[in-house]
Every structure is written in structure tokens, then in C-alpha cells.
Amino acid sequence: MRARLTRTTVGLAVGITVAVSTVLAASAYIYSRHHFQSLLETARESSVAQGELIRVALEHQMIENDRTLIAEMIRSFGGQPTVERVVLLDRTGHVRYSSVPASQTADLRPGSPTCMACHQFPPAQRGSSRVIDTSGGTVLRTVVPIHNRPACYACHAPSHRINGILILDRNVGSVRAAIDKDMVWMVGGTGLATLVLVGAIAFIVRFVVLRRLQRFETTARQIASGDLDRRVPDEGADTISWLAREFNAMADSVTGLLGEVRSQRERLETVINSIDDGIVVLDGTRTVVAANDAFLARTGGRREALVGCCCAGGAAGACRMGGPCPTMECLASGRRQVRICEHVRADGSIRWEEVHASPIAGDGGPVAYVVEVWRDISDRRAAEASMAESHKLASLGVLASGFSHELNTPLATVLTCVEGILRDLRGAEAAVPEARRIGESATIAREQVLRCRAVTQHFLRMARGQSSAGDIVELDAVVSAAARLVEPTAKASGVSLSIDGSAPGLRVRADEASLQHAVINLLINAVQACARGGAVTVSALDGGRAVIRVRDNGCGIAPGHLKQIFEPFCSMRQGGTGLGLFLSLNFVKACGGEITVASEAGAGSTFEIALPPLGAAAPEEAGA
Numbered sequence: 001m002r003a004r005l006t007r008t009t010v011g012l013a014v015g016i017t018v019a020v021s022t023v024l025a026a027s028a029y030i031y032s033r034h035h036f037q038s039l040l041e042t043a044r045e046s047s048v049a050q051g052e053l054i055r056v057a058l059e060h061q062m063i064e065n066d067r068t069l070i071a072e073m074i075r076s077f078g079g080q081p082t083v084e085r086v087v088l089l090d091r092t093g094h095v096r097y098s099s100v101p102a103s104q105t106a107d108l109r110p111g112s113p114t115c116m117a118c119h120q121f122p123p124a125q126r127g128s129s130r131v132i133d134t135s136g137g138t139v140l141r142t143v144v145p146i147h148n149r150p151a152c153y154a155c156h157a158p159s160h161r162i163n164g165i166l167i168l169d170r171n172v173g174s175v176r177a178a179i180d181k182d183m184v185w186m187v188g189g190t191g192l193a194t195l196v197l198v199g200a201i202a203f204i205v206r207f208v209v210l211r212r213l214q215r216f217e218t219t220a221r222q223i224a225s226g227d228l229d230r231r232v233p234d235e236g237a238d239t240i241s242w243l244a245r246e247f248n249a250m251a252d253s254v255t256g257l258l259g260e261v262r263s264q265r266e267r268l269e270t271v272i273n274s275i276d277d278g279i280v281v282l283d284g285t286r287t288v289v290a291a292n293d294a295f296l297a298r299t300g301g302r303r304e305a306l307v308g309c310c311c312a313g314g315a316a317g318a319c320r321m322g323g324p325c326p327t328m329e330c331l332a333s334g335r336r337q338v339r340i341c342e343h344v345r346a347d348g349s350i351r352w353e354e355v356h357a358s359p360i361a362g363d364g365g366p367v368a369y370v371v372e373v374w375r376d377i378s379d380r381r382a383a384e385a386s387m388a389e390s391h392k393l394a395s396l397g398v399l400a401s402g403f404s405h406e407l408n409t410p411l412a413t414v415l416t417c418v419e420g421i422l423r424d425l426r427g428a429e430a431a432v433p434e435a436r437r438i439g440e441s442a443t444i445a446r447e448q449v450l451r452c453r454a455v456t457q458h459f460l461r462m463a464r465g466q467s468s469a470g471d472i473v474e475l476d477a478v479v480s481a482a483a484r485l486v487e488p489t490a491k492a493s494g495v496s497l498s499i500d501g502s503a504p505g506l507r508v509r510a511d512e513a514s515l516q517h518a519v520i521n522l523l524i525n526a527v528q529a530c531a532r533g534g535a536v537t538v539s540a541l542d543g544g545r546a547v548i549r550v551r552d553n554g555c556g557i558a559p560g561h562l563k564q565i566f567e568p569f570c571s572m573r574q575g576g577t578g579l580g581l582f583l584s585l586n587f588v589k590a591c592g593g594e595i596t597v598a599s600e601a602g603a604g605s606t607f608e609i610a611l612p613p614l615g616a617a618a619p620e621e622a623g624a
Helices: 007-064 067-078 102-108 113-119 173-224 239-273 293-299 326-333 378-425 435-464 475-493 512-529 580-590
Strands: 083-090 095-098 129-134 137-147 162-171 278-283 288-291 337-344 350-361 367-376 471-474 496-499 507-510 535-542 546-552 594-600 604-611
Touching: 007 067, 007 083, 007 129, 007 137, 007 162, 007 173, 067 083, 067 095, 083 102, 095 102, 173 239, 278 293, 293 367, 326 337, 326 350, 326 367, 350 378, 378 435, 435 512, 471 475, 471 512, 475 496, 475 512, 475 535, 475 546, 507 512, 512 535, 512 546, 512 580, 512 604, 580 594
Parallel strands: 496 535
Antiparallel strands: 083 095, 083 162, 129 137, 137 162, 278 288, 278 367, 337 350, 350 367, 471 507, 535 546, 546 604, 594 604
């Protein structure tokens, strides 16, 4: 494990160094002061003893009154190596004898600073020696009084207590030099001791404390990286071992919580991914935070590419909202939003989706996240459309039933009148010149009234859910009759109507009136789709199935309307009811057939009625 320079390491090193240096420096200072005082006290005692010896010697010479010898002794004592000067003052303070020239004793005059160093204190507080700073340096001054004794009364009055004062100044430079020398050694020794002590403490802290503490850091980093089973060694009974056990207990608790959170997250993801609806979570910038499998399948992207991208930018295919974004409105208003959007698949089919955007408020109150739920409602809309169609058909059945019931009464009256005219005209052709033409017109009117009644009967059967067994019908006859009835309308519109091909003897089982009505509807629609000068052809074909084909060169039908033209009340022509093709399709389906259309806008249309031939069974019969 490599040592790293961290803030803790630097703090410990600096703190220990400062503490040790401070303690050692204080100890060295105290020791130097004490040592200086000890040396000074020794010098003071030596100076006092030396002064007493000089005093005794001088007193003996004073009694002998040998002034020359006194002066010689003063100079001799002052010449010693450790003595700065020896001065003898009289009782008035004037210099009588000195080991130095008179110029060097000026500082001993009464009132001088050197004298006031002692005289500023009361006599009881004055010591026999004191360290004094002079112009020549620092000296240890010893003052020895020369008392007036009976032997001295011959020259001095008995009333005087002191005859003079002996001053002995010793140079304390040697003392200071010794102290300085000791201080150098002491500083050097203290510095070395400091380095050794700091190094020893650093070594102990490094291997006893920091190295073990770094195990906590390493273990915490490994746990954070996913190794949840990693723990700190906790052997021992010291504080760090106790801390290691507490750390391991905390790691066990965190590992358990993480395992539970992971398990809960996996269960939640399983539940969300099992939902068929697409679910995506967006933050305030519409960045994808999470998405389930259904949403990923809807967008066709990968989770790594989708999560972390904006739904309107980097998350390709995530947003297909054509109108206002529900997430933006949810973030702005803080309320749930619902949208329905249309999506065109690659194959051209249409998918309808319902989007629910629900807000999730943050701690401060504003919306922090939005949950979008995308639900495919194509089947529901198809069911709703089918239900609406069923309701429309039910309403149409009720309408058709009432309409047929009301129309049958006048049709019966008209039929009775027409048949009465035909009875009256029998045998009157010779007497009435116009009787033949009137009879033909009455016959046509009777056929059309019967056709109308058949249509109303068909409406009634359709409303009651009944079907007609039908008759054997020849297609040529049906096509010819329908063309003959529509021809006047075609001539009035300037459109040519012709029969292009026939299939003699081709017969089918159908309700003749209903089949004829279907063909007439197709022909009328073809004539109305053509401009003046257009052409409409109708033909009966035998191609495995009996086919009636109506072709025109009119305006054609747009591709988007091809699926709607057979719906009730859906008309592409202004003023149309939208029931012609719907009824025609129902007539043909009742006979077991179908109607197909092929059209191109601006190039005309082709409608075909395909019916099973007479030898094949209709669907109703086959299921009977």
C-alpha cells in the first residue's frame, strides 16, 4: 500500500512537528535560562568570596597605612583575567584607588546610571552583587563595604559605620560565551532530537494508524464499485479495530439495503416491462430517464441510445406527436394531459395512439418528472367504428322498415291502377289507335312498380334480418333491361351507353329485382361520373364466375375514398344520398356475390359484380 500525501497526513505531520518543536524549544529556553542563572550564581559566589579576600587584605594594609602597597594590591587584583576592574571608594563615594585609569571610572560618580542600578532600591533590598550594563559591556558588580572598626579609629571617627566601599567588576562575557556554546549544542541536539522524534512518530502513525485507516478507504471504494462482500479486517481490541467492526456492521446493513433495493427495482422493472403500453419517464428538459420494453419496441431503438437523450431530438422515433406536446403542457400546468395521435406505419396502415402525461412533483413543489403512457387504441377505434356502423345500420334498418311500409301502400294503389288500364286496353287496339303505345307504356310502368315493390320488400327483409331464396335469372336479360332503363338518363347527360359483350345462357340464382337495381345504380353512377361526350359500357362475362362489368371514362375515384364509397350516407357527389352503392353491395352479398372496384383519378372507373354461377351454392345455402 503506497503512502499518499493527503490532507490528514499533512495535518498530522505539521501538527506533530509544531508540537514537538514547541515543547523542545520551550525546554531548551527554560534550560538555558536556568543554566545561565546557575553559572551566574556561581560567578556571584566566587566574586563575593574574592571581594572578601581583597577586603581583608586591604584592611590589613589600611591599618599599616601603606598607601603604596594598597594601590599596588588594587592594580594586582584588577589584572586578573576574569576581573574587569577593582575600585576603592571612600565613604563619600569618591574614587580613592582604581585598577583602571580615572577616565574609566566616570560611571561610578554618585547619581550615575550604574550607581542608580543599586541605589534605586532601599538598602534592605540591595544585594551584594548585581549584573549591570555599562558602556563597556555587561559586568557582574560585587560591592563589599569596608566597615569602621576600633582598629580604624586612629584615622576615622568612631561615629562612621563604613569607611569605604570596594567595587569588584567581573566580566560576564565568559559566562555568556559558555551559555552560547551550550546553546549551540543544545539547538543542534534539540533539532536532531526533533527530527528523530518526528520521524519515529510519523513511522508509528503511518504503520499503526494511517495504514490501517487506508484499509477503510480501499474497502469503501471497492464496495462502491460493486464488491459488496468486501470488509475491513477487524482483528485486535484497540479503537481502530472497534471502528472496523462498526464499519463492517454498517457495510452489512448497506449491503442488505442495496440488495433489497435491487430486488425491488428488478421486480418493478419486471412489472413495468410486462405492461403492453409504452411507458417513458421524462425530466424537466424532456430527457428520457427510463423506458419499458414496450416503449423501446414502439420506437425501434435501443435502451442505451434512448436513455439520456431528448425525446424530441436524439431519441429517434420516440416522439411522433403532431400537435401540442402533452409533456410540455404537463410541465407548464402541472396537470395530467391526454392526447390522441395518428401514426402511419411503413406499410401504409394507420395506427392510433392515446398518450397520457402525468406529472410527478419534486420536493420543492414544481413538476420534476413526467410519466408518459402510450397506448395503442387502433383496435378500440376499429371496435368503436364497427359499433357506430352497427348503430348506423340498425338506424338504417328502422328507417328502411318504416320507409318500405309507407311506400308499399301507394305502390299497391299505382299497381292496381296500371293493371286496370291494361285490362281496359285488351281488345281495344283496333278501336283506339294509341292503345298499343299506351299498353306498352302501362306494361313498363307495371314492371317498374313491381320492381319498386320488390325493393321495398328487400328493405323489409333486410330490416327484419331475413333473406330471399331468389330465382333463376339470366344475366343478359338483367343487363339489357337495366341498360334500357338508364339509356334516357344517359342521353340527357350527353353520355353514350352501350352493351359490350354478353354471355347468352349465363344464369345465376338471385333476386331479379334486387340484381337489376344494383346494376342500374352502377350505371347511373357511371353516367354521372362522366362529362358530356363520355362513354359507359356494360357487359356480362363468364369467367368461372358470372360477372357484370360496368366501365366508364369519367373522373375516377381518389385512392383515399375507395374504402369509403360503400359506406352508408357517404357520397362523393354533391346532392347524393350515399345509399346507392351501400344498397347495391347488400343486394349482391345477399346473393352470395361481391362488388369490386378499380379506379384511377381522372381515368375512369370499373365496377364488377361477381356472382356464383347456377351450379354453385350461395353462402346461405351452403351453410343451411
